[in-house]
Amino acid sequence: xxxxxxxxxxxxxxxxxxxxxxxxxxxxxxxxxxxxxxxxxxxxxxxxxxxxxxxxxxxxxxxxxxxxxxxxxxxxxxxxxxxxxxxxxxxxxxxxxxxxxxxxxxxxxxxxxxxxxxxxxxxxxxxxxxxxxxxxxxxxxxxxxxxxxxxxxxxxxxxxxxxxxxxxxxxxxxxxxxxxxxxxxxxxxxxxxxxxxxxxxxxxxxxxxxxxxxxxxxxxxxxxxxxxxxxxxxxxxxxxxxxxxxxxxxxxxxxxxxxxxxxxxxxxxxxxxxxxxxxxxxxxx
Numbered sequence: 001x002x003x004x005x006x007x008x009x010x011x012x013x014x015x016x017x018x019x020x021x022x023x024x025x026x027x028x029x030x031x032x033x034x035x036x037x038x039x040x041x042x043x044x045x046x047x048x049x050x051x052x053x054x055x056x057x058x059x060x061x062x063x064x065x066x067x068x069x070x071x072x073x074x075x076x077x078x079x080x081x082x083x084x085x086x087x088x089x090x091x092x093x094x095x096x097x098x099x100x101x102x103x104x105x106x107x108x109x110x111x112x113x114x115x116x117x118x119x120x121x122x123x124x125x126x127x128x129x130x131x132x133x134x135x136x137x138x139x140x141x142x143x144x145x146x147x148x149x150x151x152x153x154x155x156x157x158x159x160x161x162x163x164x165x166x167x168x169x170x171x172x173x174x175x176x177x178x179x180x181x182x183x184x185x186x187x188x189x190x191x192x193x194x195x196x197x198x199x200x201x202x203x204x205x206x207x208x209x210x211x212x213x214x215x216x217x218x219x220x221x222x223x224x225x226x227x228x229x230x231x232x233x234x235x236x237x238x239x240x241x242x243x244x245x246x247x248x249x250x251x252x253x254x255x256x257x258x259x260x261x262x263x264x265x266x267x268x269x270x271x272x273x274x275x276x277x278x279x280x281x282x283x284x285x
Contacts, residue, residue, distance in 0.1 A: 007049035009102040009235075009246050010109070014079040016248065017072070017232060018061060019047040025065035035064050055080050072230040088156060095149050099244045103224075104153070106235055106246070107160050110226035112168040114260050117222055119177050121191060123154050124161060124169065125198040130191040131155070133183030166203045167227075172263045174209045174217075178280050189284035192277055199274055207267035208276050215266035217259075225256055 004011070022032055029043040036057050045051040055077040062073045084090055089104040107113065107124065115122050120134065131154045135147045142150075160166065173195075181188040199206040209217055222239035236247040236256045247253070268276060 003045050003050035005050075006098055008084075008098075008105060010079050010082065010105055011052075012049035013233065013235070013246075013248065014053070014076055015047040015049040017076060018053070018058070020232075021062065021065040021067050022047075025067075027065060032061060032064070036060060053080055069230065069232075072232050075229040075233055078229075089153070092149065092153055096146075096153060100150070100153055102246065103237060103244065104157050106224075106226050106237060107157060107167075109228070110160075110167050111229060112170075112227040114170045114225040115172065115223060116217075116260055116263050117171070117173045117177050118220060119174070119180055120182070120222070121173065121177060121195060122171055122224075124158050125171070125195055125204075126154060127187070127191050127194050128155055129187045130182055130194075133187055137182075161198075161201065161204070166201075168203050168205075170205045170207075170260075170264070171198075172207045172209065172260070172267055175211045175276075178208065178277060181284075185284055189281055192281035192284065196274065196277055196281065199270070199277075205270055206273050206277070207264060207270060208273040209263065209267045210276065213266050215262075217263045217266055223256055223259065225253075225260055 007015075022029070029040045029047075033040045033043045042051065046053045058076050058080055059073065062076075067073065084093070087105070087108065089101045089108075092101060103123075121130070123131070126134075128151055131151045132147060135142060135150045161169065178192065178195075182191070195206065198204050224237040224239070226235045226237065228234050234248070234253050236252055238245045238247065247256070267273070
């Protein structure tokens with residue numbers, strides 16, 4: 001089977017973690033290739049996520065690398081068993097850019113999520129009207145069928161919060177994002193009501209950073225921290241107007257954990273935040 005041109009974020013992450021284990025063990029790609037009776041080029045492809053690797057080979061390599069983290073090994077084996085067409089977002093392959101599929105994949109497998117929003121609300125709690133207004137504002141203008149596909153995809157992502165055992169979701173929103181009248185007064189009001197409804201969920205916590213806060217918080221970009229089954233699989237998703245990026249280096253993960261911790265410290269408590277949002281929603285009626 002030829003190497004994949006566009007591995008999913010999860011496939012790339014599997015390869016990346018295998019490379020980290022090999023390098024931590026001081027083993028070369030040539031040694032790894034010799035262990036599983038393949039060539040060095042295939043090891044490079046495996047570590048880049050361009051070709052798959054069997055569960056048996058993962059276990060052999062993990063033993064060779066002296067990795068005794070059973071949780072991580074099982075998580076990597078689970079990724080190796082996944083295939084295209086297995087999940088709902090695969091229906092959008094070729095319809096939407098890979099980044100849309102990757103964020104749905106990240107949220108689906110997250111054990112918990114923490115996000116920091118500056119001027120928009122999280123996709124997982126957006127109304128269809130709010131999401132449509134955002135996509136209709138993209139420049140250059142998107143074709144109508146792509147706008148509808150993006151809205152539909154975003155609404156389907158929200159099913160992750162409706163699962164029997166949904167992930168814990170901590171949301172921190174700057175007041176700027178709450179006051180942005182995306183789609184106009186009616187749409188903005190409906191979105192704030194939707195946010196309050198989400199805050200009623202036992203697994204969702206909403207906090208607000210008000211303009212009055214005298215503490216500095218970096219809020220120029222949207223940050224989503226997704227906790228993995230094993231801590232080594234934690235991922236940060238950074239969203240910009242032009243593209244998103246996944247970060248998994250230990251230094252990056254630590255930096256964004258610190259940023260989120262600090263943002264939580266300077267934000268209003270959950271009950272105060274609910275009252276704050278309720279007040280803003282009432283002013284839009």
